[in-house]
Amino acid sequence: MTLILTSFAVLLIMIMLLRIPIAFAMGVVGFFGFAILSGLTWGDIGNFRWSIPLSMASNRIVDTAQDYGLSIIPLFILMGNLITRSGLSKQLYAASYAFLCHKKGGLAMATIAACGGFSAVSGSSLATAATMAKVAMPPMRKYGYSDALATASIASGGTLGILIPPSVMLIVYGLLTQTSIRELFAAGLIPGILGIFLYLGAVKYVVWRDPSAGPSAEAMSWAERLHALKGVRDILGLFILVMGGIYLGIFTPTEAAGIGAGGALVIALLRRSLSLSSLFKTLADSARTSATLFVIIIGALIFSDFINRAGLPGMMVDFVVSLDVAPILVIFVILMIYIILGMVLESFSMLLLTIPVFFPIVSELGYSLVWFGIVAVIVVEISLITPPVGMNVFVLSSIIKDVKTGTIFRGVLPFWTADIIRLLLVVFIVQISTWLPDMIYK
Amino acid sequence: QTVLNVSTWLPPTHVQNSVVWPTWGKWVEEATEGRVTVNIENSSNNPAQLFEVVEDSVADASFSFNGFVPGRFELEQIVELPGLGANAEAASLAYWRTYKKYLQAANEFDGLEVIGLFTHGPGVMHTRFPVNSLDDLKGKKIRIGGGVQAEIGKRLGVIPVAAPGNKVYELLQTGVVDGAFMPMVEQQGMRLVEVAPYVTVLPTGMYMGAFSMFISPDFMDSIGKKDAEAIRSVSGERLSLMAGAAWDKADIDAKKFSEENGGQVNLLSYGNQMSLDYLKITDGIDQSWLDAVKGKKVDAQAALDFLRIEAQMYTAKQKDTGAN
Amino acid sequence: MSFISWLNANYEERGPMKWLAFFFELIAAATLFALMILTCVDVVGRYFLNHPLIGATELTEIGLAIVIFSVMPVVTWRGSHIVVDLIDAFIKNTYLRVLALVSSVVISSSLYFISFRIWDVGSRMLRRNITTEFLHIETGLIVQYIAVLSFVTGISALLYFLLSVFTQPNSGEEK
Numbered sequence A: 001m002t003l004i005l006t007s008f009a010v011l012l013i014m015i016m017l018l019r020i021p022i023a024f025a026m027g028v029v030g031f032f033g034f035a036i037l038s039g040l041t042w043g044d045i046g047n048f049r050w051s052i053p054l055s056m057a058s059n060r061i062v063d064t065a066q067d068y069g070l071s072i073i074p075l076f077i078l079m080g081n082l083i084t085r086s087g088l089s090k091q092l093y094a095a096s097y098a099f100l101c102h103k104k105g106g107l108a109m110a111t112i113a114a115c116g117g118f119s120a121v122s123g124s125s126l127a128t129a130a131t132m133a134k135v136a137m138p139p140m141r142k143y144g145y146s147d148a149l150a151t152a153s154i155a156s157g158g159t160l161g162i163l164i165p166p167s168v169m170l171i172v173y174g175l176l177t178q179t180s181i182r183e184l185f186a187a188g189l190i191p192g193i194l195g196i197f198l199y200l201g202a203v204k205y206v207v208w209r210d211p212s213a214g215p216s217a218e219a220m221s222w223a224e225r226l227h228a229l230k231g232v233r234d235i236l237g238l239f240i241l242v243m244g245g246i247y248l249g250i251f252t253p254t255e256a257a258g259i260g261a262g263g264a265l266v267i268a269l270l271r272r273s274l275s276l277s278s279l280f281k282t283l284a285d286s287a288r289t290s291a292t293l294f295v296i297i298i299g300a301l302i303f304s305d306f307i308n309r310a311g312l313p314g315m316m317v318d319f320v321v322s323l324d325v326a327p328i329l330v331i332f333v334i335l336m337i338y339i340i341l342g343m344v345l346e347s348f349s350m351l352l353l354t355i356p357v358f359f360p361i362v363s364e365l366g367y368s369l370v371w372f373g374i375v376a377v378i379v380v381e382i383s384l385i386t387p388p389v390g391m392n393v394f395v396l397s398s399i400i401k402d403v404k405t406g407t408i409f410r411g412v413l414p415f416w417t418a419d420i421i422r423l424l425l426v427v428f429i430v431q432i433s434t435w436l437p438d439m440i441y442k
Numbered sequence B: 001q002t003v004l005n006v007s008t009w010l011p012p013t014h015v016q017n018s019v020v021w022p023t024w025g026k027w028v029e030e031a032t033e034g035r036v037t038v039n040i041e042n043s044s045n046n047p048a049q050l051f052e053v054v055e056d057s058v059a060d061a062s063f064s065f066n067g068f069v070p071g072r073f074e075l076e077q078i079v080e081l082p083g084l085g086a087n088a089e090a091a092s093l094a095y096w097r098t099y100k101k102y103l104q105a106a107n108e109f110d111g112l113e114v115i116g117l118f119t120h121g122p123g124v125m126h127t128r129f130p131v132n133s134l135d136d137l138k139g140k141k142i143r144i145g146g147g148v149q150a151e152i153g154k155r156l157g158v159i160p161v162a163a164p165g166n167k168v169y170e171l172l173q174t175g176v177v178d179g180a181f182m183p184m185v186e187q188q189g190m191r192l193v194e195v196a197p198y199v200t201v202l203p204t205g206m207y208m209g210a211f212s213m214f215i216s217p218d219f220m221d222s223i224g225k226k227d228a229e230a231i232r233s234v235s236g237e238r239l240s241l242m243a244g245a246a247w248d249k250a251d252i253d254a255k256k257f258s259e260e261n262g263g264q265v266n267l268l269s270y271g272n273q274m275s276l277d278y279l280k281i282t283d284g285i286d287q288s289w290l291d292a293v294k295g296k297k298v299d300a301q302a303a304l305d306f307l308r309i310e311a312q313m314y315t316a317k318q319k320d321t322g323a324n
Numbered sequence C: 001m002s003f004i005s006w007l008n009a010n011y012e013e014r015g016p017m018k019w020l021a022f023f024f025e026l027i028a029a030a031t032l033f034a035l036m037i038l039t040c041v042d043v044v045g046r047y048f049l050n051h052p053l054i055g056a057t058e059l060t061e062i063g064l065a066i067v068i069f070s071v072m073p074v075v076t077w078r079g080s081h082i083v084v085d086l087i088d089a090f091i092k093n094t095y096l097r098v099l100a101l102v103s104s105v106v107i108s109s110s111l112y113f114i115s116f117r118i119w120d121v122g123s124r125m126l127r128r129n130i131t132t133e134f135l136h137i138e139t140g141l142i143v144q145y146i147a148v149l150s151f152v153t154g155i156s157a158l159l160y161f162l163l164s165v166f167t168q169p170n171s172g173e174e175k
């Protein structure tokens, strides 16, 4: 336990005070932590078999770089870049603005809805945040939205789709716990939509506190609105292609990324908005952004290898089992553990490390595993925007260079609070998650 | 006291994790009189890497599917070839004995000490549509895993779709593929009953899938001769048999689970036209394997004959004792 | 516009580094483009022509590694790795420069040491004839590509940092 706490402290110092890139801080702490667990001491630095931690790290590097499921990251980023390059996103937001400009924060709300829709389809928070950052950020800035609100609505909006099927996280949970995946999918739908509405409420709250964060203007006439609508045909067509293809079973969500990028390329070519030079720059830019994200994923995995070997999952179980309190309090303790782990762990490794140890406890207490799946995925989702290691926030700061991570985290706070409210609702009102699957499958 | 870290994958509820590893762990602790304790740890590594994870002492022991590393374990495909006609328990015993007698010399497990070899239950068809004849499969999109499956798929005339195992549910759910070849256990394990409720089981099995369990030689050196021998005494044939039997039991449970949840399990008899057609279609796969391993300096034909006789003898014994 | 002036206009690097940056980005850009085409061809072939591209999955995996690691040197020497910049508002630029040096050393040394291990892992795979499932491409070669690019990233990032510190004492790092 001392080692784990020390490593958390060192990690926080490295990333917050020494300003070491997050990926390398996690990787280095994980590396040396693992080395210590493999027998490294002050006395034998020379004799220690460094190949053990080096192999652990190199396995993670080699495998993550070739992970088929992660191929959606560069391809969806490319799609977002192409959409922006061809002016599609400008037109989409011009149309949204035409309809919503008289509402404070209207564009941020439109962004939330768009992120919800996009992440529902792609099944990936990272890909959503990466795509939408390019699509939504420049227009929101243009219409005078504050950086904090604009970036936060994208970073948070990207987390919405985890619960809405298809969902990689729910499939993983279902496989780990042998819970019906289709029931999990049905159970996630209402909490997922609830999340969208709570986020819209968060935007309302932000612009109520500070109207200049999402300024409003004179309402536009219907003639102006209809004129603005003309420009969105292409981008709607692209989204229909991507969504329709997945739901009709023509391609998988993973392949949708490549199809979406190809579709965006075709549109950009038809609009003659792409020269060889700008195509090259778009491709290279997408590759660079992806690389910074992959390094973080690798660093997080190395760190989680160390945490796993240090026995944290077992310690958590021992702690929870030793509690002699009411079942609902046990659930709360588990949720607290998730929130704390969410500060430093990446979402996917968090699920893989914790679910196998927690679900037997939850099941023994008599709770539905479908319900716990939704609860667990919501807390894991919260970790994506919880500082200091919030992957979605990093995506934003990697794509939008001139906004500080501090600004984004500050902007995220109302959304984070909305998530906590949703978590409590789903925990206390079990029917929010279980009503739909019970109705369909029982 | 030494801790033996076993890195494992598959869900915690899977027999490999709920039965095989804990049972072996108890055996090890008893055999070493408590000097070696077994710690089972869920790994989030790609299971294909677990061979290297153990070789490099990142973990002390683990298991993996040989087909995850194409090219390395060509001889080990021997037990996957269609036509063995045995359950996992019999196949695992025969596989272990064949390995010791013939295959070990080729040193495909270079860098590792093998502690057990086993197969999953016979591969079956999980489809979104009922299969009444092998022609029904022609032109259908079928997810193809590694190993011998690609060749079988080609001979059946399916449109092969390659994808990692953890994507199978998604592929079937969206309808990107119409079916998959996997053991019965996945009706329950991967919840395939929800997305591919039609299960077609050939009496000889379609193919088998070979797994290995291995330990780091460095770990064995570090605990001394006496404890290393103690661990070996509870591994090998004994462990292989136990694992095979456990995986068989998982198949039986999964079949029951599937039928309770709306699955249509079709067990074909030996005389069924489809069974006969399958034998015809897969005829000659042996030869392609024999050709592929020519360079390995092992009498592959003799090994194959030995494997099949061992499997048949054990199957007969199972029938005699009424175990099956 | 001539290629040289295009290069000068689009790359902030100096001297031969410009060419190197362009070269790395060209590999990544071409591969990413190919990945996109590959998926489209595979899907169209499978759904409309009943003939998928055999090995599309493994080509995607290989392409992904090439895209990510080809740009790694450029991303690293430009200092684009994501940092938590909560302290920036409170401390002086000089300290930020010192911290940037610390980061540079951490990044460079970790990539340098790990690259040798990755290379060995790749050699071992080559020795054992480990290939991809359908196209029988030697997996070890991709692993060694990752190793080489990690090595280049480690070395070039440190050199570039030192170069920019010693040649431009008062600019470069400031925002």
Ligand code: NA
Binding pocket: A119, A120, A121, A122, A123, A124, A161, A162, A163, A164, A165, A166, A167, A168
């Ligand atoms: Na989704």
Ligand code: NA
Binding pocket: A342, A343, A344, A345, A382, A383, A384, A385, A386, A387, A388, A389, A390, A391
């Ligand atoms: Na976090």
